[in-house]
Structures are given as C-alpha cells and as structure tokens.
Amino acid sequence: xxxxxxxxxxxxxxxxxxxxxxxxxxxxxxxxxxxxxxxxxxxxxxxxxxxxxxxxxxxxxxxxxxxxxxxxxxxxxxxxxxxxxxxxxxxxxxxxxxxxxxxxxxxxxxxxxxxxxxxxxxxxxxxxxxxxxxxxxxxxxxxxxxxxxxxxxxxxxxxxxxxxxxxxxxxxxxxxxxxxxxxxxxxxxxxxxxxxxxxxxxxxxxxxxxxxxxxxxxxxxxxxxxxxxxxxxxxx
Amino acid sequence: xxxxxxxxxxxxxxxxxxxxxxxxxxxxxxxxxxxxxxxxxxxxxxxxxxxxxxxxxxxxxxxxxxxxxxxxxxxxxxxxxxxxxxxxxxxxxxxxxxxxxxxxxxxxxxxxxxxxxxxxxxxxxxxxxxxxxxxxxxxxxxxxxxxxxxxxxxxxxxxxxxxxxxxxxxxxxxxxxxxxxxxxxxxxxxxxxxxxxxxxxxxxxxxxxxxxxxxxxxxxxxxxxxxxxxxxxxxxxxxxxxxxxxxxxxxxx
Numbered sequence: 001x002x003x004x005x006x007x008x009x010x011x012x013x014x015x016x017x018x019x020x021x022x023x024x025x026x027x028x029x030x031x032x033x034x035x036x037x038x039x040x041x042x043x044x045x046x047x048x049x050x051x052x053x054x055x056x057x058x059x060x061x062x063x064x065x066x067x068x069x070x071x072x073x074x075x076x077x078x079x080x081x082x083x084x085x086x087x088x089x090x091x092x093x094x095x096x097x098x099x100x101x102x103x104x105x106x107x108x109x110x111x112x113x114x115x116x117x118x119x120x121x122x123x124x125x126x127x128x129x130x131x132x133x134x135x136x137x138x139x140x141x142x143x144x145x146x147x148x149x150x151x152x153x154x155x156x157x158x159x160x161x162x163x164x165x166x167x168x169x170x171x172x173x174x175x176x177x178x179x180x181x182x183x184x185x186x187x188x189x190x191x192x193x194x195x196x197x198x199x200x201x202x203x204x205x206x207x208x209x210x211x212x213x214x215x216x217x218x219x220x221x222x223x224x225x226x227x228x229x230x231x232x233x234x235x236x
Numbered sequence: 237x238x239x240x241x242x243x244x245x246x247x248x249x250x251x252x253x254x255x256x257x258x259x260x261x262x263x264x265x266x267x268x269x270x271x272x273x274x275x276x277x278x279x280x281x282x283x284x285x286x287x288x289x290x291x292x293x294x295x296x297x298x299x300x301x302x303x304x305x306x307x308x309x310x311x312x313x314x315x316x317x318x319x320x321x322x323x324x325x326x327x328x329x330x331x332x333x334x335x336x337x338x339x340x341x342x343x344x345x346x347x348x349x350x351x352x353x354x355x356x357x358x359x360x361x362x363x364x365x366x367x368x369x370x371x372x373x374x375x376x377x378x379x380x381x382x383x384x385x386x387x388x389x390x391x392x393x394x395x396x397x398x399x400x401x402x403x404x405x406x407x408x409x410x411x412x413x414x415x416x417x418x419x420x421x422x423x424x425x426x427x428x429x430x431x432x433x434x435x436x437x438x439x440x441x442x443x444x445x446x447x448x449x450x451x452x453x454x455x456x457x458x459x460x461x462x463x464x465x466x467x468x469x470x471x472x473x474x475x476x477x478x479x480x481x482x483x484x485x486x487x488x489x
Binding site: 076077078080081083084085087088089090091092093094095096098099100171174175178179182183189190193194196197198200202205206208209212213216217220 | 253347350425426470
C-alpha cells in the first residue's frame with residue numbers, strides 16, 4: 001500500500017522529484033549499488049561497526065552493571081550518577097571523543113560502545129537489585145560466595161531486563177554508527193547518504209535509507225526471536 | 237547529620253571523579269587540546285551564560301524539540317487512535333508501519349537537509365519523524381485496551397466520531413498516553429541534539445561541536461555538562477508530570 005501511495009505521489013507530480021524519487025528510480029539505484037558492490041561494502045561497514053560496538057557495549061554493560069549491582073553500597077553511591085548520565089545523548093560525547101581519539105574508526109566505535117552501553121548497564125543493575133528477598137536468603141543460607149550468587153541467581157534473574165536493554169542498545173548502536181560516519185567521514189551508509197543528499201541524488205539517498213531501515217528491521221526481528229527463545233523457561 | 241549525609245551521597249561519586257579529572261588535567265594533562273579541568277569548563281559555561289549564547293542555543297534546541305514533539309505526537313495520536321479502533325485499518329497499514337518504524341531517525345537528516353535546507357524546519361521534521369512512531373504504536377496499544385463495553389455505549393448513544401474520541405477514548409487512554417509522552421520527550425531531546433551535531437548549524441549540539449573544532453576543550457566540556465543538566469531536568473519534569481497525571485486520573489500510587 002505504501003509503495004502504491006509513493007508511486008502515485010511521484011508520478012502524479014504531488015512532490016518534486018528532486019526530493020522524492022520514484023520507487024523505480026530508488027530500486028534502480030539500490031540494485032545498481034548492490035550489483036556493483038558499492039552499497040554492499042558500505043552496508044557491511046555500517047553493520048560491522050554496529051555489531052562490534054553493540055557486542056562491546058553488551059559485554060561492558062553486563063560486567064560493569066554486575067559489579068555495581070551486586071553491592072547495595074555501590075548502588076547507593078553510584079546509581080544517581082548513572083541516572084544523570086543516562087539522558088545524555090550518546091552523540092553528545094562525540095566531540096569529546098574526536099578531540100581525544102581523532103577522526104578515526106576507533107573513535108566511532110568508542111562512541112557506539114559507550115552510547116549503547118547504558119541500556120544494558122542500567123538493566124543489569126536493576127535486574128540484580130530486584131532479586132527476590134527469599135532468593136537472597138537462600139543464597140545466604142547456602143553461604144554462597146558473591147561470585148556464585150551473581151552467576152547463578154543474579155544474572156538469570158536479570159536476564160529479561162538485560163535482553164530488552166540489549167534490544168534498545170542495538171537501536172542506539174545503529175543510530176550512533178550512522179551519525180559517527182556522517183561526522184567523521186568513515187566509510188559506511190551514513191557517509192553515503194550524506195554525500196548523496198549534498199549532490200542532490202535523491203534516488204541514491206533513498207536507497208541508503210531503505211537499506212538502513214532494512215538493517216533496523218532485521219536486527220530488531222532477530223533479537224526479538226532470540227529473546228523469545230532464551231526466555232522460554234519463563235513461560236513453560 | 238544522617239539525613240544530610242543521605243542528601244549529599246548522590247554527589248559524592250561524581251565529585252570524586254571530577255576531582256580526579258581536575259587533578260589530572262592540571263598536572264600531567266596540562267596543555268591538552270582534548271581535556272580541560274572541570275573548573276575552567278564551569279567558568280567557560282558561565283561566560284557563555286553571560287553573553288547570552290547559552291540561553292539562545294538552549295532555547296533553539298528545546299524549542300525545536302518541543303515543536304517536533306508536538307507535530308509527531310499529535311500525528312501519532314490521531315493515526316494511532318484510528319488504527320486502534322478500526323481492525324481493518326490496522327491490517328492494511330500493519331506492514332507499512334512495521335517497515336517504516338525501524339528506519340533510524342538520523343537517516344532522515346540528509347533527506348531533511350535536502351528538502352528544507354538548514355534551520356528550524358529541518359530539525360523539527362526529523363524530531364517529528366522520530367517521535368511519531370513510538371507515539372503511534374503506544375497509542376494503538378492503549379486504544380485497543382479500551383473497555384469494549386464503553387465503545388458499545390458510545391454506539392448505543394450514537395455519538396459522532398469526534399464525540400466518541402473526546403468523551404470515551406481520550407479519557408481512558410490518558411494515563412498510558414503520558415507514559416508514551418515521557419518516552420517521546422526523551423527521544424525528542426536526543427534527536428534534536430544529534431541533528432545539531434551531525435548537520436544543523438544551530439543550538440546546543442552545534443555549540444558543542446564548534447567548541448571542539450576551535451580547540452576549546454573547556455567550553456566543550458562546559459557544553460557537554462550543560463546538555464546533561466538540561467536532559468536530566470527535562471526528564472525529571474516529565475516524570476513528575478506523568479506521576480501527577482496518573483494520580484489525577486485516580487491511579488493507585
């Protein structure tokens with residue numbers, strides 16, 4: 001239905017073709033880019049950046065979150081700071097990262113990992129903090145060492161929170177990757193669509209937007225499926 | 237004594253961090269183009285507040301975020317209501333929504349640049365796009381949970397579509413609407429700043445970017461801190477608003 005509307009809008013001349021290309025032109029640009037391999041390489045670069053940054057973010061988020069979340073004292077002292085940093089836009093630390101790391105791929109990766117870490121970190125802290133009192137008492141009764149408590153009770157309890165945090169952080173990772181590519185001129189779809197817009201090549205711009213939408217759609221669907229599978233034990 | 241300690245506790249950890257940073261930046265890190273002592277950052281920020289650039293940039297960012305939020309939320313609310321009430325409309329548009337929703341809002345920045353050029357309208361359109369989808373989806377979910385008997389009453393009373401919306405649907409979805417609004421406010425602010433950093437030469441994000449490019453780390457860190465403060469303030473306000481609305485609508489605390 002959407003494509004039909006799009007087709008009608010462009011062919012009837014409701015919207016200037018400079019801004020909105022016809023669907024045929026977009027898919028032409030898309031297939032040409034995919035066949036020549038240019039768009040494939042750019043998509044690969046963006047997806048790679050997103051996945052690596054997201055992996056780092058998830059790992060760091062769970063580890064740091066577990067370290068903070070396991071101790072009530074650390075939670076009381078550090079959690080307010082985390083709440084303060086959380087609403088800070090991830091891309092806002094990009095200038096700081098640029099002046100520390102320079103305009104490099106590593107800089108973009110750092111910002112992606114940093115920005116995408118917060119949902120996972122806060123979810124882990126919250127998940128560990130909300131362990132049921134009786135489970136805590138069981139652990140105390142068994143004289144479980146703290147490490148075992150985190151591993152056997154805390155993290156499984158936090159898993160649903162962590163997984164939804166990871167889903168959110170995947171979205172953040174994609175957004176920050178694209179912004180990073182735009183600012184730091186790293187190869188990828190972000191740079192490609194910015195250049196296409198500057199040279200008024202709207203069909204290439206739309207091809208990039210379509211691909212980015214597809215990346216978002218596929219990654220979200222994959223994570224939703226994984227979440228369902230991993231949390232099957234919750235609903236026997 | 238004990239209460240004073242509890243009040244001060246949230247500030248202890250950041251104070252230690254800032255103290256360490258201050259010490260490092262004044263000794264080994266002195267002369268760095270990347271990091272400045274927090275005390276200098278605060279002074280730069282105060283200077284920016286003095287010459288009015290702080291107020292102007294903050295106003296621009298918050299204003300565009302609010303305008304975009306308004307456009308996105310009203311659109312999302314209306315379409316969400318339609319899709320929530322009519323099963324057929326929901327089926328027809330399901331695929332379109334699911335395909336468009338995951339498009340990252342920043343992908344729209346180049347397009348908005350192409351259509352509107354730089355400035356207010358471009359940023360408002362990106363923010364509106366970003367807030368439209370969460371509002372749409374959450375409104376649709378809220379409307380679908382409206383008590384069916386209330387809708388039957390509306391039918392029996394032969395209310396017009398507008399009356400039905402104002403008298404039946406809107407009151408019953410209001411508490412959930414404010415949860416969605418809180419989410420959208422956070423998104424709007426993040427997207428507004430991101431747009432300024434990536435493209436639009438106005439507002440707080442641009443001020444941050446230009447401070448970095450002119451190798452003024454003190455000013456840059458001042459802006460970074462200020463953006464954090466603004467974000468935190470806006471989030472706290474919306475949280476309060478949501479709680480207040482929930483209480484007014486008779487939810488149990």
